Amino acid sequence: MSSCKNTKTAMNESFENKYVAEGVSLENKGAGKELIVLAEADETLQKAEIEAIEVILAGRQAEESAIGPKIHEKVSEIEGGAKTLLNSFKEKVTNIVFGQKENEGQPKLPKEIFFPEEELERVKRMGLRGRKEALGEWKEKYAKQKETLANFQEEMIGRIRQCPDMHLDNFRFIKEEANRLGFTPEQKENILSIFNAYARKHNEVASIRREHPNDSELFEALFKSAPKGKIEVVEGPMTLYFKCFNVKDYALIYSQSFSGDKEFTEHDINVANMSQGCSIPTAPIKGLEGCIIAENRFVMNKRFQSVEGFSKVYSPARNEWIDEKIANENILATSENTRIHEEQHAIKRLFFDRLLRRNTFKELLSSKTDNEREKWLANYLRYTRQSAAEPRAKDEILAFFKDGTNPTETLKYLTESKKEGGLYDYLDDDNIEWPSRLQYMLQVENYKKLYDKTRNKIYTEEYHALIENSIHNAEFLEQNGRTKEQVIALLINEPLSKWAKVVGRLVAGKRIAKEK
Known part of the structure; x- marks a missing residue:
């Protein structure tokens, strides 16, 4: 006692x-x-x-x-x-x-604020007669609140991209809107956390850029290697966008070889050439995690071959080169679209990361059983797997497939752990950024046991099965009449989780066409 x-x-x-x-x-x-x-x-x-x-x-x-x-x-x-x-x-x-101080004789919060969890508990306690109608009202309010939050997030991202340096003005706007829209204290707390995380990232990006205004010097300062070719850098609200005109420079960023735990190889170059752009979760300088994005201008230029004012552009569907006007304009348009897409993606990922981490922490703390805790932990681990490992594993699979590597060897390469000497263990704990609150919990014995069990399920059993199935899907598509180039073109823009469905539809469609 x-x-x-x-x-x-x-x-x-x-x-x-x-x-x-x-x-x-x-x-x-x-x-x-x-x-x-x-x-x-x-x-x-x-x-x-x-x-x-x-x-x-x-x-x-x-x-x-x-x-x-x-x-x-x-x-x-x-x-x-x-x-x-x-x-x-x-x-x-x-x-x-948020500027809402409690006053005597006044309610702490406006009456119109909707607390979904509390309201749902109230509905559950109701008698059968009124419960159905009350549940319908709850669902309607919940859907409206989610839509309001989604619209607010889009507006918040828009203001950040339009006026990245106006921290105080942006925060005042966010504060006023959060109060006006009747967000709950928990929702405001999430907004506070997200905006503060953005402000920190923005300041880190602005600081390193001020120190190194020259593009090539910035590249060398960050990645500890002088660039092999031309480098152009575009500073975003919380991103540094590197346009790499030499594939080795792009491969250095893509492979994250600057982290010191992996040697830079020719295979890294081949894998990097499978992609036109990338956003990496790690960074050589603390505070820039999630802020570095890059464009493979080498492969983009190679894709557009100028011939007498026209461009020869490869068409995977026709398996041939076709004419397209003005290569340079196409390259510039593609480059700008890639930059905008990656920039928006980086900001949205920051938002989603923070919300998922906070919700996972909250649910782990409040859950009453290990089954409940395992569900929330598994959800978080799947997200980290999908963002940290699956995109890179996809490019590795296609690179090995293009080179004609035996599928069994490919599977072995991509599923060997770092402890076993594996070079492609993207899910090693050193590569995953854990927030301090979750990290503390996972060090405690009971939570550590639960983490080890759930990690094995999500990072080993599920991940290895996904890799094996994806390797077979690429091979299966080739066996059904596609060339290697066609297989790569068909799968390269699809996440690994959708490969089976894509291959199934393509093969089924081809069979139907044959029957006709």
């Missing part, structure tokens, strides 16, 4: 003394330093969440080392207290940042 008392004392000291004081400190700084308050509030919330984990996990460990219902009740009480106090503190800080 003494361990439970110690846990309760730790909870009180962590929150009531430390973080309530920090909340007052934030409030006293006032609106004149809004962006400082924003950054400090986000950092304070992250610290508070880690403290909450410590309190809750200490309680669960105390429960495991003791026996009896009284211990269980006490631990549940401590967990509930920690979560309630954390949520109360988070709401206070969020209201300070």
Whole structure:
């Protein structure tokens, strides 16, 4: 029982003394330093969440080392207290940042605010007679709120791209809109976290660009290698877009060989030439993760062969070169479209990453069973696999396929772990960026067991099956009458998860055409 008392004392000291004081400190700084308050509030919330984990996990460990219902009740009480106090503190800080202070005799929040989780629990407690109608109303409100959030996100991204340096103006707009649209404290907290993450990325990009205004010098400063060819750099709101006119320069970025854990090889060049552009999750300088995108101008120029004012453009469908006017204009248009697409994708990915991480943390903390926790952890691990490993594995499969490498060898290359000497282990823990809150949780014994089990399922069993099936899909398409070039052209723009469906439709369509 003494361990439970110690846990309760730790909870009180962590929150009531430390973080309530920090909340007052934030409030006293006032609106004149809004962006400082924003950054400090986000950092304070992250610290508070880690403290909450410590309190809750200490309680669960105390429960495991003791026996009896009284211990269980006490631990549940401590967990509930920690979560309630954390949520109360988070709401206070969020209201300070968004300019909504509590006044006596007035409700804390407008009545029109829709709290989906609380409302759903209320509907579940209703009698059968009114539940169906209430559930219908809940679904309608929930759909409307999701649409409002989606539209708000698009508008937020648009303002960031249009005025990337106007942090204070953008934040004031975001703050006013979040209040006007009636977002919940949790939704505002997510907005706060996302905007602060963007501001940090933007500042890192602007800082490194100021230090190295020359494009080639910036390339060398980042990647520790002088460029082999011409380099052009376009600075975006939170991205550095490298146009590489020599394939070796593009391959250096694409392969992420600058990270020091993989040698730069000719195979890297061949794989890089499978793509026209890339966005990499890692960076040679801390803070630039997710900010580096590149264009393979070498392969783009090669694709357009100028002949007497016209371009010869390869058509995969016809398996021949066809005439197209003015190669240079096509290259410039393709280049600009690629840049805009990758820039928007980088910003949206930042938004989605932050939301998914926060939701995963929240659900891991609040879930009552390991099955529930495993579901949320699996969801997060699948996302990291799809973003960190599958695009690169796809290019590797097509490069090995083009070279005529035996499928069994390809499978071995792409599924060997780093510990086994594998060169293509994109899911090694060193390559995955874990937020501090999740990282802390996964170091605790119970969560570590759950993580190891779920990781093996998502990163090994599912991933290896996907790689094997994808290799066979490419081979199967060739066996059914397509050339290697045609197979590559048909699959290169499809994610691995869709290859089976694409191949099935193509083969079925060809059979139907033959029958006719």
